[in-house]
Amino acid sequence: MTPSTPPFTAASIVTTLRAAGCVFAEDEAELLLSTATGPAELAAMVERRAAGLPLEHVLGWAEFSGMRITVDPGVFVPRRRTEFLVAQAAALAPAGAVVVDLCCGSGALGVALVSVLPRAELHSADVEPAAVRCARRNVGALGTVYEGDLFAPLPAALRGRIDVLLANVPYVPTEDVGLLPAEARVHEPRVALDGGGDGLDVLRRVAAEAPGWLAPGGSLLVETSERQAERARETVGGSGLDPRVVVSAELYATVVIGTRPRCP
Incomplete structure (x- = not known):
């Protein structure tokens, strides 16, 4: 001015x-x-x-689950509907839960979840360097943030120990990315939006590996669209997890939960 x-x-x-x-x-x-x-x-x-810059990038923060989460330019903005996924995870998590937040972006999901869990252990990961830098500021002393593709950067010691696996994977079909609002399409990383041909490519990769990382009775939680829900449920169930779909009409949110059986 x-x-x-x-x-x-x-x-x-x-x-x-x-x-x-x-x-x-x-x-x-x-x-x-x-x-x-x-x-x-x-x-x-x-x-x-x-x-046209997203409001959250202009402000430098987004409100999520009653918290102010730092959101840097070029980092995926956490959506209010994803608060439903966090609420579902909180209902499942035991005290002292081991929580992993894959595709963590700003780190909002993991931070929101462990803030309501006593003695939780948080591990977050993202493939985008900008997201990792942002998440490290948000997570702070609450946990550890790793840079790498899905499970690859996680410590091997977490195998078979994860109680809650949050995976807010990209689920927009490739051909639909161009139909997204410019705020997302232009200003958020494509890797955080594009889920491949049918939108489920990343979910398939996560579901295939999740049983080996989850503790008995541990759960994978992923967000998807209403029209993808049945295929997403089948994908999670096909990996050996017990799947179910939960929906919030108020938040227009659909979450698939896959739980590792306690007995073989």
């Missing part, structure tokens, strides 16, 4: 954001005003948001 430009008001920010196509312009204006440290930063934030 140049010295001759008048300072932004709430009304002028709303007008600017509405013109840019922001549906919740009033709410976003309030967040921008409360986050900016001064007029120059506010002007820059409004400009970035009006240009």
